[in-house]
Amino acid sequence: MNRGLLLRFENLVQLRGARRRLRALSSREVCAAQWKPVQLSARPVQSLLLHPQLWPKHRLISAALSQCRHLATKEETKKKRKKIPQTSGEVEIRQKMTVEELAQAMGKDIDHIYEVLLYTDINLDSVEPDSILREDHIKMIVQKSGMKYKSAKLKEEKERKNTDAVKRQVVNYPAVLTPRPPVVTILGHVDHGKTTLLDSLRKTQVASMEAGGITQHIGAFIVHMPSGEKITFLDTPGHAAFSAMRARGTNVTDIVILVVAAEDGVMQQTIESIQHAKNAGVPIILAINKCDKPEADPERVKKELLAHDVVCEEFGGDVQAVNISALKGENLMVLAEATVALAEMLELKADATGLVEGMIIESRKDKGKGPLTTAIIQRGTLRKGCVLVAGKTWAKVRFLFDENGKAMDAASPGIPVEIMGWKESPSAGDEILEVESEQRAQEVVAWRTYVEQQEKMKKDLEVIEAKQKEHRLEYEKKQQKLAHLTWRQRKAVLFKANKHLMFSRPKERTEMDENTLSLIVKGDVDGSVEAILNILDSYDCEDECKLDIVYFGMGDISENDINLAEAFNGVIFGFSVKANESIKKLADKKGIKIKLHNIIYKLIEDLKDELNSRLPPTVVETTIGESSVLDTFSITVGKNKIPVAGCRVHKGLLDRKMKFKLIRNRDVVWKGCLSSLKHHKDDVQVIKTGMDCGLSLDKNLEFSIGDEIICYEEKEVQQTTSWDPGF
Numbered sequence: 001m002n003r004g005l006l007l008r009f010e011n012l013v014q015l016r017g018a019r020r021r022l023r024a025l026s027s028r029e030v031c032a033a034q035w036k037p038v039q040l041s042a043r044p045v046q047s048l049l050l051h052p053q054l055w056p057k058h059r060l061i062s063a064a065l066s067q068c069r070h071l072a073t074k075e076e077t078k079k080k081r082k083k084i085p086q087t088s089g090e091v092e093i094r095q096k097m098t099v100e101e102l103a104q105a106m107g108k109d110i111d112h113i114y115e116v117l118l119y120t121d122i123n124l125d126s127v128e129p130d131s132i133l134r135e136d137h138i139k140m141i142v143q144k145s146g147m148k149y150k151s152a153k154l155k156e157e158k159e160r161k162n163t164d165a166v167k168r169q170v171v172n173y174p175a176v177l178t179p180r181p182p183v184v185t186i187l188g189h190v191d192h193g194k195t196t197l198l199d200s201l202r203k204t205q206v207a208s209m210e211a212g213g214i215t216q217h218i219g220a221f222i223v224h225m226p227s228g229e230k231i232t233f234l235d236t237p238g239h240a241a242f243s244a245m246r247a248r249g250t251n252v253t254d255i256v257i258l259v260v261a262a263e264d265g266v267m268q269q270t271i272e273s274i275q276h277a278k279n280a281g282v283p284i285i286l287a288i289n290k291c292d293k294p295e296a297d298p299e300r301v302k303k304e305l306l307a308h309d310v311v312c313e314e315f316g317g318d319v320q321a322v323n324i325s326a327l328k329g330e331n332l333m334v335l336a337e338a339t340v341a342l343a344e345m346l347e348l349k350a351d352a353t354g355l356v357e358g359m360i361i362e363s364r365k366d367k368g369k370g371p372l373t374t375a376i377i378q379r380g381t382l383r384k385g386c387v388l389v390a391g392k393t394w395a396k397v398r399f400l401f402d403e404n405g406k407a408m409d410a411a412s413p414g415i416p417v418e419i420m421g422w423k424e425s426p427s428a429g430d431e432i433l434e435v436e437s438e439q440r441a442q443e444v445v446a447w448r449t450y451v452e453q454q455e456k457m458k459k460d461l462e463v464i465e466a467k468q469k470e471h472r473l474e475y476e477k478k479q480q481k482l483a484h485l486t487w488r489q490r491k492a493v494l495f496k497a498n499k500h501l502m503f504s505r506p507k508e509r510t511e512m513d514e515n516t517l518s519l520i521v522k523g524d525v526d527g528s529v530e531a532i533l534n535i536l537d538s539y540d541c542e543d544e545c546k547l548d549i550v551y552f553g554m555g556d557i558s559e560n561d562i563n564l565a566e567a568f569n570g571v572i573f574g575f576s577v578k579a580n581e582s583i584k585k586l587a588d589k590k591g592i593k594i595k596l597h598n599i600i601y602k603l604i605e606d607l608k609d610e611l612n613s614r615l616p617p618t619v620v621e622t623t624i625g626e627s628s629v630l631d632t633f634s635i636t637v638g639k640n641k642i643p644v645a646g647c648r649v650h651k652g653l654l655d656r657k658m659k660f661k662l663i664r665n666r667d668v669v670w671k672g673c674l675s676s677l678k679h680h681k682d683d684v685q686v687i688k689t690g691m692d693c694g695l696s697l698d699k700n701l702e703f704s705i706g707d708e709i710i711c712y713e714e715k716e717v718q719q720t721t722s723w724d725p726g727f
Contacts, residue, residue: 005217019705038088102141124381165433171351183254187231192289193290198223222402224722226333257339356381357377358432359375362527365526372419375432391448396421517611522574522577528575549570556579570592579596608720615720617718626711628707630647644703645693662707672699
């Protein structure tokens with residue numbers, strides 16, 4: 001209180017002094033003004049008046065007022081400064097802060113955060129600048145840095161509105177529903193004649209165009225029957241690697257034709273195909289193929305299928321069985337008529353009006369056309385200009401093509417169609433939905449992307465929490481070992497143990513493990529890439545050689561693929577794709593391997609060979625000769641006594657250049673080389689079977705009668721991976 005009065009009094013005194021100086025200065029300038037005579041001229045005398053030079057009064061007043069204002073506001077400024085909170089040393093924290101965000105909030109660099117983390121249970125090897133820290137760790141870091149923390153006010157995030165596209169309600173009005181062609185999927189074991197059957201129905205040579213005679217992806221075709229009916233056929237791969245494609249085919253189908261070779265019977269993929277049909281609730285027609293062969297036994301096939309609940313009509317079941325020869329075209333019309341008859345019984349109809357719904361069967365990239373998809377329309381009629389959504393991408397339909405590449409104006413339900421106009425390639429198996437506008441399509445894609453990100457964040461947090469729990473348990477174990485020390489001693493021990501980590505940050509730990517195979521996988525269609533990735537998922541030999549998939553996608557080998565392979569020291573595997581000459585030259589220049597295949601099992605065999613080449617060679621011991629110790633004695637060389645064994649060779653031979661090992665009671669006691677090998681008194685290089693010899697070792701080791709001395713040779717043999725992809 002007294003201090004305030006003194007300050008106010010001081011201000012008043014200064015103000016009074018300023019006014020007094022102002023008044024004195026003004027009067028002095030007026031009174032002491034010099035009267036300056038005006039230069040004489042031919043004017044009257046009365047013009048000889050003297051003019052005083054006065055000080056400008058307005059300047060004096062403004063100077064005095066500015067000083068008064070400064071003095072008057074000085075105290076208020078001090079009061080305002082006192083009211084401003086001291087923010088230095090106080091950090092605003094929130095949940096799920098990253099290392100980088102915490103460093104910025106504290107005004108420190110990231111190295112400071114790492115140094116503080118040395119005293120926690122966090123494993124620094126797993127900490128990156130974007131790693132999320134636990135709340136208790138954040139508080140501890142702030143406190144150990146000599147600062148205080150306060151919790152930030154959380155902004156309540158508004159719940160995002162669901163803007164996803166959904167299917168229309170099912171309408172069963174007879175006036176709206178119109179007949180549609182049945183969608184028939186041909187399933188069966190590899191090389192049982194599925195594509196040849198479809199060949200004969202279409203009168204084309206699809207099978208001859210397939211690599212190795214094996215279907216590598218789904219083919220969708222329309223077959224026109226002589227009676228005028230249309231049937232949409234889906235030809236799926238039979239190879240074990242394409243299980244997902246077969247499952248996808250049954251999800252959109254109405255009828256399954258199960259092809260079984262009459263001479264082979266029920267095989268692995270036959271059983272799997274039956275299971276897919278049962279899961280989809282789809283009726284089966286049995287086509288027993290290759291009945292023209294002498295070793296064909298259709299009755300055996302029917303009996304084998306009984307074990308898998310596929311009961312033919314002649315055994316009292318509801319499954320039609322037709323004996324055919326796809327290669328010679330025998331009984332194909334009977335099979336087609338059976339398919340049409342079953343379709344009529346199912347009364348297949350669909351709504352051809354309203355927004356389009358469908359399913360993507362296959363997806364691929366074309367250099368000239370961009371992303372293309374093969375789809376089956378299920379509801380509505382697809383036309384040019386329609387806006388479609390599938391997965392996390394959308395399209396404005398530019399062109400429609402049939403299975404022969406001819407342009408189409410529209411595609412009704414049950415018709416396979418190739419769609420051009422996608423922004424990105426959707427995944428095979430994605431559902432197609434038509435929306436009202438491009439803006440609506442972007443909203444749907446944004447929502448689906450947001451949902452996927454939320455799910456990913458949730459999974460990441462679960463993994464992080466599990467890792468943190470694991471590190472905490474390790475930390476508690478370490479603390480228990482140091483429990484007998486004082487806290488200063490504990491900190492000193494921990495600091496010494498972790499000191500080396502201060503000089504190697506996570507960003508600097510980028511050295512690639514030599515025992516790692518980095519892969520870039522390229523395929524012609526989405527389903528092929530999916531099949532390869534499914535096989536790679538079964539890899540379970542990480543202890544032998546790590547398998548790292550750097551990138552996968554569709555399309556021919558590009559320069560970006562070469563650059564990726566160079567950066568990761570990887571190998572490029574291409575399935576049914578090409579690499580032009582310029583790309584091959586670039587790969588040769590950079591030492592990058594490009595492995596192109598058209599058959600799936602050959603690609604996997606090549607991959608296994610590449611894995612084998614990354615494995616270190618193993619040393620294999622090959623026995624050359626065996627001998628036993630019959631007597632022991634010693635000789636004196638200088639002041640040293642050297643043990644000598646009298647041996648007899650009973651198998652092979654002893655070669656002094658090779659390596660030897662001493663076995664006693666089935667245990668290897670010694671391995672090394674001989675210092676001497678004698679027959680009688682002569683030094684020799686080789687002792688053959690049945691001969692006696694005396695030998696000494698390069699180590700002063702006592703022999704025992706009955707010991708075995710084995711001569712062996714070490715050879716390096718290339719290891720082979722124990723990974724079994726299942727075929």
